[in-house]
Amino acid sequence: MKKVFVLFSAFVFIVALGAQAGAVVTGFVDNPEGNSADWASDVAALGGEVNTNVNFDSHPDGLLQNNFYSTADGVTLNIMPSTSAVANGQGPGQANSWATPVSPGEGVHPPSKYLMVEGGVISLTITFPAPVYGAGLYVIDYFDPWNQASLTISAYAEDGSLLGSYDSVQFNFQTDKQYFMGISSSDGDIGSIVLSADTSATMDLIGIDDIRFAAAEPAEEEVEVTADRLLEFFDEAAAAGRLQGNSRFKWYSKLRLWMTRKMLASAVKAADRGKIRKANTKLKRVYRRCDGKRRPKDFVNGEAVAELAKMIEEVRASLDRDSDSKFARSRKR
Numbered sequence: 001m002k003k004v005f006v007l008f009s010a011f012v013f014i015v016a017l018g019a020q021a022g023a024v025v026t027g028f029v030d031n032p033e034g035n036s037a038d039w040a041s042d043v044a045a046l047g048g049e050v051n052t053n054v055n056f057d058s059h060p061d062g063l064l065q066n067n068f069y070s071t072a073d074g075v076t077l078n079i080m081p082s083t084s085a086v087a088n089g090q091g092p093g094q095a096n097s098w099a100t101p102v103s104p105g106e107g108v109h110p111p112s113k114y115l116m117v118e119g120g121v122i123s124l125t126i127t128f129p130a131p132v133y134g135a136g137l138y139v140i141d142y143f144d145p146w147n148q149a150s151l152t153i154s155a156y157a158e159d160g161s162l163l164g165s166y167d168s169v170q171f172n173f174q175t176d177k178q179y180f181m182g183i184s185s186s187d188g189d190i191g192s193i194v195l196s197a198d199t200s201a202t203m204d205l206i207g208i209d210d211i212r213f214a215a216a217e218p219a220e221e222e223v224e225v226t227a228d229r230l231l232e233f234f235d236e237a238a239a240a241g242r243l244q245g246n247s248r249f250k251w252y253s254k255l256r257l258w259m260t261r262k263m264l265a266s267a268v269k270a271a272d273r274g275k276i277r278k279a280n281t282k283l284k285r286v287y288r289r290c291d292g293k294r295r296p297k298d299f300v301n302g303e304a305v306a307e308l309a310k311m312i313e314e315v316r317a318s319l320d321r322d323s324d325s326k327f328a329r330s331r332k333r
């Protein structure tokens with residue numbers, strides 16, 4: 001009975017570990033003078049490529065056109081109130097820059113086109129064509145020193161489920177100072193983000209500029225070197241004369257090439273039969289005969305020899321991974 005209990009606890013532990021290994025969603029809102037840099041290094045570490053095109057600079061003045069960026073950058077914007085419009089300048093420019101606490105944010109917004117948001121209940125939804133690792137934007141001239149009108153940034157998966165939601169800090173960013181709010185998800189599963197607030201209590205006007213998002217880089221095609229592929233490579237290289245037996249005597253050179261192939265074939269056979277350790281030992285033996293080191297003397301040489309050695313190491317590493325996962329599976333049972 002005790003044993004059953006121990007096994008059961010181990011099972012629960014493994015299940016808990018599995019759950020923990022899920023996506024990590026992070027908000028970048030708490031560091032008003034450095035949120036954008038924090039966000040940028042986070043999405044860079046995740047492998048995202050940042051798009052900075054959605055900056056309104058080529059957008060005509062006037063009402064926001066939801067699909068203006070949909071063709072080139074794949075982004076759709078939806079703003080409430082819909083009377084919000086693209087304007088040119090430093091920002092809303094509201095006067096009260098003294099109510100404390102004041103934050104310099106990330107500096108005054110350099111004059112350019114931006115989205116001027118009408119006050120009240122507001123929301124900006126940014127939808128991506130394919131899920132992204134993260135997104136963020138600069139809010140200009142935000143005023144909330146008394147915590148009456150916090151801004152919320154939320155990320156949603158493509159199916160509309162909420163991934164995470166983060167509130168702004170309480171500061172006065174007037175006049176026209178920039179406050180970056182960003183969000184990231186380690187799974188790269190953000191389908192849209194929403195910035196929302198109710199600024200009725202503060203009669204605050206804000207601007208939005210420089211929307212950024214980090215698309216997943218196109219995945220590199222990984223070709224795993226298998227034991228069979230290794231033998232194929234050996235035969236092709238030998239036939240093309242790129243791999244030869246290492247001897248100045250022709251007959252001995254042929255013999256060494258043949259012996260090397262025999263060792264390799266026997267390793268591949270062991271791997272195919274699931275005899276991982278045996279295969280590994282044999283592969284190591286071949287490796288030592290083609291690794292370019294003086295001792296023991298290499299059996300093969302030629303221009304393909306370095307690649308052969310590299311491939312053998314790759315196959316050995318993948319055999320190790322296989323045996324590790326098999327070991328883990330047998331332990332779970």
Ligand SMILES: [Ca+2]
Pocket residue numbers: 055056057112113114209210
């Ligand atoms: Ca701009």
Ligand SMILES: [Ca+2]
Pocket residue numbers: 092094140141142143174204205206
């Ligand atoms: Ca303002």
